[in-house]
Amino acid sequence: MKKSKIKVSVIVATYNCVNSIEKTIKSFIAQNYSEKELIIIDGGSTDETQNIIKKYKNNISFWVSEPDKGISDAFNKGIKHSTGDFIYFLGAGDYFWKNNVLKLMMTDVDPENNSIVCGRINRISQNNNKIIYASEIDFQKWHLLYKMSLPHQGLFMNIKYFNKYGLFDTNLVYAMDYEILLRAYGEFPTVVMKDIVVAAWIEGGVGTNKIDKVLDEYKIIKIKNHVAPTIIVNIIDMIIRIRYSLFK
Numbered sequence: 001m002k003k004s005k006i007k008v009s010v011i012v013a014t015y016n017c018v019n020s021i022e023k024t025i026k027s028f029i030a031q032n033y034s035e036k037e038l039i040i041i042d043g044g045s046t047d048e049t050q051n052i053i054k055k056y057k058n059n060i061s062f063w064v065s066e067p068d069k070g071i072s073d074a075f076n077k078g079i080k081h082s083t084g085d086f087i088y089f090l091g092a093g094d095y096f097w098k099n100n101v102l103k104l105m106m107t108d109v110d111p112e113n114n115s116i117v118c119g120r121i122n123r124i125s126q127n128n129n130k131i132i133y134a135s136e137i138d139f140q141k142w143h144l145l146y147k148m149s150l151p152h153q154g155l156f157m158n159i160k161y162f163n164k165y166g167l168f169d170t171n172l173v174y175a176m177d178y179e180i181l182l183r184a185y186g187e188f189p190t191v192v193m194k195d196i197v198v199a200a201w202i203e204g205g206v207g208t209n210k211i212d213k214v215l216d217e218y219k220i221i222k223i224k225n226h227v228a229p230t231i232i233v234n235i236i237d238m239i240i241r242i243r244y245s246l247f248k
Contacts, residue, residue, distance in 0.1 A: 006106045007035040008156065009084030012092055013074035015043035018052065020093030025056050027095035033102035037061035039081055041074040072168035072176040079162055085111040086156045090199065094153055097122065097197040104196050105156055115189035117156040119198040126203050137193045144185060145227060145236055148178040153199040174214045175221055182225040211244055
């Protein structure tokens with residue numbers, strides 16, 4: 001029997017984001033969905049980020065500011081302190097597209113049987129706040145052989161998924177979200193896709209202008225998780241690199 005209300009834990013990892021974290025927090029507070037909690041893992045910011053977090057402490061279920069081992073470590077800390085049925089990761093500076101996103105995304109979702117729920121995202125330019133990319137809702141399992149085809153900022157993951165497949169790999173720098181999906185590739189769960197824009201994803205990030213390093217990590221985690229024979233992974237890697245060199 002489906003729960004009448006599904007709790008969503010929104011986890012934000014941040015470090016020295018004084019100019020953007022407030023917009024993220026406000027977009028969470030504005031959500032017209034009661035069963036929600038906000039967890040902020042700050043990596044020991046040295047600017048005024050902590051003061052902004054403290055300003056909204058009554059709207060935050062848990063927050064901590066301390067050095068960490070990177071985004072994966074921060075995400076893992078957030079999961080360990082979460083109490084929700086579904087986990088959602090919102091980047092510091094990113095924000096929910098509309099005030100009813102959580103309500104729409106959790107409508108008709110069954111937490112007993114649905115492991116992954118995914119919506120769309122809008123990629124937003126840093127300077128003029130224009131949409132430079134809008135994701136689609138066309139997903140097939142084989143898409144994961146090429147890339148992270150379920151947009152991280154549109155992804156809601158059942159806590160049972162983490163209980164089954166474990167937490168994020170703290171050795172990864174660029175593709176920790178991709179890798180945790182590839183762990184389930186052999187028996188990938190049905191994905192509930194919704195034609196709903198979940199969030200604005202601001203351009204930039206740790207992988208910006210580091211495509212070769214990102215693709216190196218992609219290749220490593222594909223081989224590690226046995227998504228295809230190594231020779232196939234090598235061919236796919238070569239095709240992707242050629243495409244980037246032609247269209248960059």
